[in-house]
Ligand SMILES: CC(=O)/C=C/C=C(C)/C=C/C1=C(C)CCCC1(C)C
Ligand SMILES: CC(/C=C/C=O)=C\C=C\C=O
């Protein structure tokens with residue numbers, strides 16, 4: 001049973017954040033708080049991890065490495081292993097120095113639980129959401145993680161099986177009639193997951209919301225306790241079941257895209273802080289078919305929203321299937337071509353719609369307007385993590401592939417794809433690499449920028465790159481689009497998550513700040529890492545009591 005493996009996780013005295021609740025008290029042992037209450041029975045996972053450490057209440061723990069002999073790093077890298085318990089919180093020992101100006105909480109969301117009972121999920125994106133926090137204050141660091149209490153997660157726990165349609169997993173049907181019943185529920189959205197495992201955003205009004213690609217998977221959480229407070233109900237009647245996993249969120253607005261699978265196109269919508277009502281800015285009809293392209297993310301400039309139409313398109317038939325297809329809910333339609341549409345934020349009018357070379361991206365990095373000497377906008381530049389128009393990256397993110405690294409260099413090449421969209425009515429846009437991909441080992445994804453440069457001409461981005469041979473991005477990289485160079489951070493055998501930039505208050509330089517990442521180590525350990533935004537050198541790290549599974553996207557909640 002997992003409880004043996006989870007033994008003796010220490011929790012320190014953190015007076016500001018009450019932890020004991022009735023669930024936890026039953027695990028209270030030797031003055032420690034455990035929270036091994038997944039309710040999913042499971043055979044031991046051969047990690048044989050034992051972290052046994054009792055910390056005095058005020059002393060941060062020094063946690064020994066797990067038993068090396070029983071850890072098979074190739075198969076059991078902690079990045080691809082389910083989080084070991086529902087929740088934990090404690091203060092970490094900091095090596096180096098956390099700047100005193102860094103006051104607030106970094107939140108990171110991601111799919112962290114990939115099994116129920118003995119059933120292992122297939123794809124990275126299937127896992128139930130694990131929310132991680134790093135609270136920085138006065139040079140100290142309090143960390144914690146907790147499962148997001150979606151209906152999908154709670155139902156799986158209660159019924160000991162998958163109950164909703166996830167990215168690639170669907171509930172097991174007892175008979176044909178139950179499959180038909182589930183299909184009926186698909187159209188109303190009732191059978192879709194609300195497992196908000198992709199990102200977390202802080203709205204302009206302070207509410208913090210975990211998100212995924214289903215609209216029902218928008219869940220409000222408490223950034224201190226990591227409690228799930230309830231569903232974020234959109235009060236408009238725009239309908240639809242899915243949206244972009246990456247809305248553009250600023251203190252002033254929330255912008256997102258609602259793909260329309262019936263009449264292929266996208267609704268561009270905006271929501272003001274303090275409301276739950278999205279209002280339509282405009283609609284873009286697809287130029288290719290048979291369905292809209294997948295819009296995991298999209299970029300904006302100061303005045304425009306760029307709507308990508310990728311040839312990797314949603315596929316209604318694949319949505320209905322009980323077994324995943326090679327491209328899951330999507331299909332690759334190169335003959336349908338690729339387009340970028342540009343909509344004016346203020347009027348909802350389409351100011352450009354250009355055909356561009358075929359591309360595959362999850363993540364746009366940023367976009368900005370270029371002007372002539374009279375201040376007229378002549379073109380738009382939009383950057384993304386581009387997988388060389390190759391969809392195989394989706395297959396590389398299958399857990400079986402992630403868990404079977406054998407030293408071979410199998411990560412497909414990726415680059416910073418820079419689109420140039422003319423606004424003079426020309427029918428074509430360009431796509432080129434913004435810098436030589438060798439600068440970042442030809443791996444490229446999970447990007448962030450200084451948020452003050454959102455939609456504006458910018459020089460720097462932070463992302464994960466590659467130190468080859470590898471099967472997954474394994475470096476942190478700082479990209480300089482002026483010098484066309486990258487600075488890379490690498491720690492052998494680790495899997496770093498999205499580098500997240502936090503600007504120093506009062507900064508005037510774009511890269512004046514820190515970059516935060518959570519690192520999963522091959523020995524089962526893990527640490528929080530803080531790099532200097534400018535030099536990209538390590539300034540602090542703090543070991544976690546145990547490594548955490550790979551996570552996706554984060555946000556920053558400044559201390560009030
Ligand atoms: C974690 C991540 O990056 C993406 C998650 C995507 C999900 C959960 C997609 C779910 C979907 C369904 C459950 C049915 C409808 C299509 C689609 C949005 C792909
Ligand atoms: C982790 C990832 C791609 C890595 C490729 O090199 C994509 C994640 C997408 C969802 O947020």
Ligand SMILES: [Fe+2]
Pocket residue numbers: 198245246296362363552553
């Ligand atoms: Fe994403």
